Amino acid sequence: MASLLEKIHSPEDIKGFGGEELDALCEEMRRVIIETVSANGGHLASNLGVVELTVALALAFSPPRDTIVWDVGHQSYPYKLLTGRYPQFSTIRLEGGLAGFPCREESEYDKFTSGHSSASISAALGVSEANFLQGKEGYVVAVIGDGALTGGLAYEGLNNAGRLHRNLIVILNDNTMSISKNVGSMARYLSYIRTKPGYIKTKNRLERTLRKIPGVGPAVASGLRSLKRSVKRIFYNSTIFEDMGFAYYGPFDGHNIKELAETLETAKLIHKPVLLHIRTYKGKGYQYAEQDPTIYHGLSGFDVTTGDTGAKSQSFSDEFGQALCSLARENPKLCAITAAMQNGTGLTAFREEFRSRFFDVGISEEHAVTFAGGLAAGGMLPVFAVYSTFLQRAYDELIHDVSMQNTKVILAIDRAGVVGEDGKTHQGVFDAAYLQTIPNVTVYSPAYFKELRLQLAYLVEQGRGLCAIRYPRGRELYKPAYFKSTTAPYSVYGSEDAAVCLVTYGRVFSFAAECKEHLEQGGLPVKLLKLNRIIPLDGQAVQEAFSCRDVFFLEEGVQRGGIGEHFSYLLEQRGFSGGFHLRAIQDPFIKHAPMFRSLEMLGLNAQGIEQFVRETLGHGKGGASA
CATH class of the missing domain: 3.40.50.970 (Thiamin diphosphate (ThDP)-binding fold, Pyr/PP domains)
Known part of the structure; x- marks a missing residue:
């Protein structure tokens, strides 16, 4: 079957699709996501669960004029597929490829970079207000999961948004539990009827007509609204969203594209904040992910046929x-x-x-x-x-x-x-x-x-x-034979009288130890100072470095305000007159790439450290380096 994704360059391209084509598109999207994550690693179950929702959003809205803000963003793979990024999708999470989360630098469709939870409502509200202040058209939608809704920031956003009388649509993607329990078929029926576009239009028209009746109109309209709220309280156990100023509708089947698209069209007609509660299933369409969405939430890779995620090493x-x-x-x-x-x-x-x-x-x-x-x-x-x-x-x-x-x-x-x-x-x-x-x-x-x-x-x-x-992600790295575990604030290895001292902590010690061995094989004695306790720094540890001519501090952390800068300050306080050379992370927003590759690019692997030391000593430079 010909690829439908190859025909899609923007969300507008699916608006003419019929029901069978939309179903086929969802199937293809799932297949592409499964195959890509199996090779590249990434988030699987969460993305499989929002395929139909993403398609419905593309049918009802027109990004980038309309803004979709994904909470956390680990479920944005289907959105990337529908926003012109299918040709690059095989590069997701690879160095130089697509990011595994929404990224402003990557696409105009990603209005807000995300990776942490519970921020979507506040961000979407900000975009909505910016549009209003600048006279820009466009709907704004926040998609937030029930897990992210446990974060306090989400409620701060809801509280602020509920005070406004403008359209803001929040989609609660509920994939593990029901926040608002439905009581019987009548409650479900009311939810369905009340979200029909005709219902909203008729309700708005009726309220406008009533308000025009001299003397009694406003009171009648207010009375009807009060009666409506009372009836709803009979059928709904929780009205927290409505109490915060939102119009609440749902729950709806998050895998029914027609119903979702119709519901979204309805939400666009409501001149106040709206919360749509939908139910989805993590891992939908891939049996292993459906059976265990926790295991298949985030993976390094897996066998598509067997679901085998491979042997897991001790971490x-x-x-x-x-x-x-x-x-x-x-x-x-x-x-x-x-x-x-x-x-x-x-x-x-x-x-x-x-x-x-x-x-x-x-x-x-x-x-x-x-x-x-x-x-x-x-x-x-x-x-x-x-x-x-x-x-x-x-x-x-x-x-x-x-x-x-x-x-x-x-x-x-x-x-x-x-x-x-x-x-x-x-x-x-x-x-x-x-x-x-x-x-x-x-x-x-x-x-x-x-x-x-x-x-x-x-x-x-x-x-x-x-x-x-x-401590770092993953496994242990190279451990020299002379290493001893301790709770002492610091440890010293190598020549006490060496003119060159390498100072580091954490995982980088493994690379520094390799570098030390290479330098000593080339005839350069090295003292290796390992900081076990990095806060507070031990005064005697600083003294160990003070006796050396050149001190190289190696840090897998930000340079500004980091441990290396503080170590340099303590050396200077003691009157250190040698060369202090700091290699730390200057640009902390490090793009996605394999961990070893990132460390290589930062010059914090064994080869990078050795090159840093040799080039610095070869040029005879002192002062700080990065």
């Missing part, structure tokens, strides 16, 4: 989860918190063994931190496991609700450093810089599994105040 997340379980068996006060990332952060076993001490608070990192502060104030020992990129959202809570309270909370910061194909929205390169601005923080950064276990146990047993342990 830092796994080690953390196992270590936390061991510690919890000895400490009845230890609790684990996740913000809807139980599997990703390695807490599945903890949840099974210590169910009463496990808390999944939904996608709400701000709440998670304050909740942890409350647990600590109440006498428990909370450990919040969170990806570095998502912890950024809770900066204020870390300061006000933990540090200022002087309570003990431990952060287990997963995916610290470069993460690879998920790209700039997910890079974990900011945490070390912003954490050192918070008073009384202790942060460890292990490079290996055993270190993680030792340092986590140390923080649980002896840590004070706000503590953190940060």
Whole structure:
């Protein structure tokens, strides 16, 4: 069968499709997404679940004049296929290819870059107001999942949007639970009838006519609205969206294109914010993803025929989860918190063994931190496991609700450093810089599994105040034979009298160790200083570097405000007169590429570090380098 996607250069191209063609298009989109994700990795189940919804949006609206804002954005693959990006779709998540999330630089159809949850309503409201202020035409739609609706930012957006008397359409993509329970066939019937375009037009016409009746018109119209709300309250258990100022309709079948398109056309006629509640099924159309949408949410690749996702190697997340379980068996006060990332952060076993001490608070990192502060104030020992990129959202809570309270909370910061194909929205390169601005923080950064276990146990047993342990995504890398795991603030390897000192922490230590060996094979003695505790920096560690002629600081984190800059400041305070050479990340919005490739481009792999050292010493330059 000829490809329909090859004929589509914009959403306008499907508006003349008949029902059979639309069904065939959905089937083709699913096939392309499955084949591409199987090869490139990426998000599967969430994208398969919104194929019909995306087609319905393309039928009802006219992007880019109309704006579609996807919450999180990991379900935007079908949208990319319908907005002229099918020829490049095979490059998604590959270096130089399409991003795995909406990206403003990639396409005019992506009005808002996204990768974090719960932001779509606020962003869509901003676009809507910008259109109004500039006299621009165009509808604005936010598509948000029920998971993202657990985030407080979503309700801040709803609260603000509900005060306005302009059209803003929010689509609640409910794929796991019903937020508003329907009672019987009558409720379903009312939802269906009330979303007919004829109903809305008739209702608006009737209200306008009533208001024109002298003396009693406005009162009658108001009375009818009040009666309507009372009747709806009989049939709907929850009216939270309507209480916030939205017109609520649904739930609807998210896989019925005709009904969805008709409903969207109706929503365009309502001169106030509208929330459409639709039901979809993650993984729809691929049996393995339907059976286990969690496993097939995000993958590195898989076999399409068998569904085999391949052997999974032990990761830092796994080690953390196992270590936390061991510690919890000895400490009845230890609790684990996740913000809807139980599997990703390695807490599945903890949840099974210590169910009463496990808390999944939904996608709400701000709440998670304050909740942890409350647990600590109440006498428990909370450990919040969170990806570095998502912890950024809770900066204020870390300061006000933990540090200022002087309570003990431990952060287990997963995916610290470069993460690879998920790209700039997910890079974990900011945490070390912003954490050192918070008073009384202790942060460890292990490079290996055993270190993680030792340092986590140390923080649980002896840590004070706000503590953190940060570790990278994936597996261990090269470990030199001379390496020793420790909870000491720093470790020194190599020649004590060397003129050249390499200073680093975390995963980059593996590459620095390789570089050290290559340099020494070439006759250049090197001291390798590994910072185990990066906040606060140990004064003696700074002194170890002070005795060297040239200090090379290597950091898989942002340069501005990072550990390297602070180390340089401490050296300068002591009167260091040698050369300090800093290699850190200057542009933190690192585009998607395999993790090793990203580190290579940043000059933080073994070869890049060695070249940095040789070229710097060969030119005899001092000062800072990047």
